[in-house]
Amino acid sequence: MGVSRRQAMKVIAAGGAGAALTSLTGRDEVEASTTEEQAATIIPPARAFSGQHAPKPLPFDPTKLKGISEKLIKSHWENNYGGAVKALNAVEQRLASMLTEKDLPPYLYGDVKREELVRTGSVVLHEYYFGNLGGDGKASGKVVDLIKQWFGSYEQWEAEFKKTANALGGGSGWTILSYNLHTGEVHNYWAWDHMHNAPMGYPLLVLDMYEHAYHMDYGAAAAKYVDAFMQNVNWDEVNRRVEEMRIRR
Numbered sequence: 001m002g003v004s005r006r007q008a009m010k011v012i013a014a015g016g017a018g019a020a021l022t023s024l025t026g027r028d029e030v031e032a033s034t035t036e037e038q039a040a041t042i043i044p045p046a047r048a049f050s051g052q053h054a055p056k057p058l059p060f061d062p063t064k065l066k067g068i069s070e071k072l073i074k075s076h077w078e079n080n081y082g083g084a085v086k087a088l089n090a091v092e093q094r095l096a097s098m099l100t101e102k103d104l105p106p107y108l109y110g111d112v113k114r115e116e117l118v119r120t121g122s123v124v125l126h127e128y129y130f131g132n133l134g135g136d137g138k139a140s141g142k143v144v145d146l147i148k149q150w151f152g153s154y155e156q157w158e159a160e161f162k163k164t165a166n167a168l169g170g171g172s173g174w175t176i177l178s179y180n181l182h183t184g185e186v187h188n189y190w191a192w193d194h195m196h197n198a199p200m201g202y203p204l205l206v207l208d209m210y211e212h213a214y215h216m217d218y219g220a221a222a223a224k225y226v227d228a229f230m231q232n233v234n235w236d237e238v239n240r241r242v243e244e245m246r247i248r249r
């Protein structure tokens, strides 16, 4: 007994949030005798709309950072990052339920697709950001070789990284030391928001330049926050990403 596309869509329509998108593989209409209940057991749940993301715990002791307070880090992790995780889950489930709305205008679906991109960017970049904090700020290892190869010296790279970050002061965005998997180049990319990133840029070091990342400790003095961030970079994690990138390349 096969399952027709029409039947599968009926099952999806009945499923609401988290309902299955079919994994049907292009088979044409076949026997129509299978019941919807049977079909529901055959079609696997669509993982893309499961909305089951969970926040990753901080990988360091928030009381131990130099120049960045525990209060700020906890608020940032809980409210901004945690909020993004919750929102991403809600967005995924909303997309699933919207798929069942036959007369839904495409532009309304587009609004939520935009939110999917915003929230995904926020979750991923925050996880990279918190992941590269908690160190002693002393750069070493293979990433330094890469930096020297593309910036001449560590000092020149750091100056450009800070200049890029400070260009985002008072607003929002991210500064990302990236290895571009397409061009094979290493750059400090400027990102205006969670959706703004160079295509194929593999993040090695991520700096959050949204005001929520520093305003509680530094007010509008973004440059002081950038200096504090540099003192807390976990370069072991950055080097782990360099290795991970090489494996994936």
Ligand SMILES: [Fe+2]
Pocket: 076, 080, 081, 126, 208, 210, 212, 213
């Ligand atoms: Fe943030």
